[in-house]
Amino acid sequence: MKRRNFIKTTAVATIPLFLKGIPVMASSEMDSNTLEKMALAAVNCGKILVIVQQNGGNDGLNTIFPVDQWSSLVNARSNILMPQSSVLSLANNLTTGLHPAMAEMKTMYDNGQMMIVQGVSYPNPNFSHFRATDIWFTGSDSNVVLDSGWLGRALDIKYPNYPNGYPTTDMPDPLAIQIGSTLPFSLQGPNMNMGYSAPNPNTLLNVINGITDPAPNSDYGHELSFLRLMKDQSNIYKTVIQNAYNTTLSTSVTYPTNNSLADQLKIVAKLINGGLKTPIYIVNHPKTHDTHDNQVSDTDKTLGAQATNLTILSQAISAFQQDLTAMGKDNLVTGMTFSEFGRRIISNGSLGTDHGSAAPVIFFGAALNTSPTQVSGTAYPVPGMIGTSPVLPTNATVNDQVPMQFDYRQLYTTVMQDWLCMTEAEATQVLGNSFVKLPIFNSTLLSTVNFEDDNNKNIVLYPNPCVDGRFSLQFPEKVGTNIQLSLLSINGGIIDTRVVNLEGQILDLKYANLSSHATYILSIDWNGRRFYKKVITA
Secondary structure (H helix, E strand, O other): OOHHHHHHHHOOOEOEEEEOOEEEEEEOOOOOHHHHHHHHHHHHHOOEEEEEEOOOOOOHHHOEEEHHHHHHHHHHHOOOOOOHHHOEEEOOEEEEEEOHHHHHHHHHHHOOOEEEEEEEEOOOOOOOHHHHHHHHHHOOOOOOOOOOOOOOOOHHHHOOOOOOOOOOOOOOOOOEEEEOOOOHHHOOEOOEOOEOOOOOHHHHHHHHOOOOOOOOOOHHHHHHHHHHHHHHHHHHHHHHHHHHHOOOOOOOOOOOOOOHHHHHHHHHHHHHHOOOOOOEEEEEOOOOOOOOOOOOOOOOOOOOHHHHHHHHHHHHHHHHHHHHHHOOOHHHEEEEEEOOOOEEEEEOOOOOEEEOOOEEEEEEEOOOOOOHHHHOOOOOOOOOEEOOOOOOOOOOOOOOOOOOOEEHHHHHHHHHHHHOOOOHHHHHHHHOOOOOOOOOOOOOOOOOOOOOOHHHHOOEEEEEEEEOOEEEEEEEEEEEEEEEEEEEEOOOOEEEEEEEEEEEEEEEEEOOOOOOOOEEEEEEEEOOEEEEEEEEEO
16 A cells, blocks of 8 residues: 555544644645645745634625625625614725624724625535535535645655655745645545544644554554654654743733634634744634525624624734734734635525625735825726625525635735745746736736647637627637636636537637727637637727
């Protein structure tokens, strides 16, 4: 049996220690080359990414309210909608408000420490918790199943002999730390987990083997020896984590009590303060966001499960940000939230909402592109928000969804390139395709698209400039399959996405309501490859 297969079979790749009763998994054997690239790049540039997972599918319309669409909200979800007067207004943003349970995050937004990216999803979204989570974890298309995550398979690829000789002088610390009871970014699929939660490595070995005698000279014995070596390496990581955790922290920030997310983020803050080089931390919201029923109280729509969830989120993130600021490291750390999908526009009859598609993603930190002067006159002129309020139908039906504005992989490639110091080529390798970046971290709206690449020249777009949104694509050979097309603004916003079947070489297209004298990007997925064409309107 190969070592990798043995690890996967026994679900042993990370061995936790416990800090204040919270399991901390120090993972250096996760299942993708992405983490390796991100971690090694980030160590050199000194940046840290903290990911907050909101399991269950958070209701974006009951978190970040499109107040300019209020009448449509009233028509779609009157049984769960709070009074508009209860929604928290935001500085320099007349179209958007926050749930009243997010008072701390409102302050962060008003102070330029929070950013909203509206309408994040992907084409043909999946509404299964397992599959949708797997898509977000792996960075895949909805119809592609990958066995590695976008934050996975790190040292096993670049360092195939791990754990022999590690930790090293260059990388003495874990590449990623997951705090909580699960290891989401090590998932190989809906039901596989590379982590094993045990109080200590000795307990783990006793469970597996039951003895501590020398291993026999057999395949089983060789694998047992490897596990013992992993135990030794985990003890080393345990030492560096505990040393960082026990470093004196001079800040006096008060974290909320009875808040598991705050407890996790407090540990992250202590590890960052202690100088740990780990560039990626993952924490988990303790409660489910799968609110099919009782999302709100039947007597007060500002209360209920959603309010509880958002109170936990807001208070925890606010305390964490204050801690980073007090220790002078707030410019080195950024965080992002994610949930596997949003929820439908229309509510159900049980004071809840059912599985949906697009939802907002929140970034937080001190290095975001939220300056009013910097964003003025750009494609996204509202400080602290990329995209617009979701356009909702006047009378939504059960089949209506929050429209997608941005592909979630645009966020990933932006984080990798503009925060974790990876190259465009590395980010493209990780995601399998190139995606247009978003101005999350600076005001310069750079495109990752090289239109002069020979690959993009294989397809001809004409006429260009086009008139009335009409143009054609000529392929280099006869096409007899589906083609996925996404029309983007020059800054990455998704305007239209469609799948067409072409039997021939020429595809005629019509896009309504394009602006005159404007430039767009057409993304073409065909024959297992992605092509980009620049579209200019007359």
